[in-house]
Amino acid sequence: MTQALLHGDHHVHSTFSDDAVSTLQENVAAAAAAGLRTVRLVDHVRQSTTWVPEYLTAVRALRVPEGLTVLTGVEAKILDASGGLDIPELPAGIDRILIADHQFPGTDGPLGPTAVRERIAAGWAPADVLDQLVDALIRVMHRHPGNQLAHCFSILPKIGLSESELGAERIAAWAQAAADTGTLVEVNEKWTCPGPEALVALRSAGAEIVASTDAHIASDVGRYERILPLLDAREAH
Numbered sequence: 168m169t170q171a172l173l174h175g176d177h178h179v180h181s182t183f184s185d186d187a188v189s190t191l192q193e194n195v196a197a198a199a200a201a202g203l204r205t206v207r208l209v210d211h212v213r214q215s216t217t218w219v220p221e222y223l224t225a226v227r228a229l230r231v232p233e234g235l236t237v238l239t240g241v242e243a244k245i246l247d248a249s250g251g252l253d254i255p256e257l258p259a260g261i262d263r264i265l266i267a268d269h270q271f272p273g274t275d276g277p278l279g280p281t282a283v284r285e286r287i288a289a290g291w292a293p294a295d296v297l298d299q300l301v302d303a304l305i306r307v308m309h310r311h312p313g314n315q316l317a318h319c320f321s322i323l324p325k326i327g328l329s330e331s332e333l334g335a336e337r338i339a340a341w342a343q344a345a346a347d348t349g350t351l352v353e354v355n356e357k358w359t360c361p362g363p364e365a366l367v368a369l370r371s372a373g374a375e376i377v378a379s380t381d382a383h384i385a386s387d388v389g390r391y392e393r394i395l396p397l398l399d400a401r402e403a404h
């Protein structure tokens with residue numbers, strides 16, 4: 168099971184993202200060289216992004232080696248507690264949106280980690296913070312079904328909390344929403360999350376997981392190390 172997962176990389180950035188250095192073609196070549204069967208080419212969008220049609224044209228022009236499947240995607244942050252996403256109008260051809268917790272989903276819009284830490288220091292109860300985050304994730308999955316959660320819960324250490332504080336009830340509700348909405352959940356090498364408890368809950372709920380590196384350079388495509396213990400711990404359950 169784990170071996171099959173590691174033959175895919177469902178989150179690879181190209182030069183369409185400001186902070187990545189390899190071209191789409193370099194990433195495809197690296198995926199084939201790493202023995203992958205599936206690679207999802209993904210770049211960062213905002214509501215103002217205009218290059219998505221150009222990206223799709225470039226993907227269609229790629230030379231794809233035999234045995235490799237190329238999938239498409241865009242990565243967008245969750246905007247607020249109601250489950251809005253920072254995406255432009257998307258043309259046909261984008262297979263999945265990667266739903267990212269780059270900021271905390273506040274009631275009136277995204278909150279940076281420092282702002283959340285300050286509010287917690289000023290008395291915002293961690294249990295309420297966790298409820299708001301998990302509720303937002305569940306809302307976004309229902310509003311935008313059939314997509315993919317990117318590095319889910321990576322926001323928690325940034326705001327001074329951890330996945331271990333989520334508790335079984337919140338994790339079960341989150342996992343059930345992923346299953347009910349056909350949301351893929353990636354196990355992310357760069358951020359090393361979600362952890363084993365969440366992965367076991369996803370399996371119990373019948374939700375599907377995929378592996379991803381979140382590579383920003385071709386040499387990282389398909390190379391897994393840090394998520395292996397997470398996947399082993401899940402297998403041991």
Ligand SMILES: [Zn+2]
Binds near residue numbers: 242269317318
């Ligand atoms: Zn991200």
Ligand SMILES: [Zn+2]
Binds near residue numbers: 242
């Ligand atoms: Zn990313």
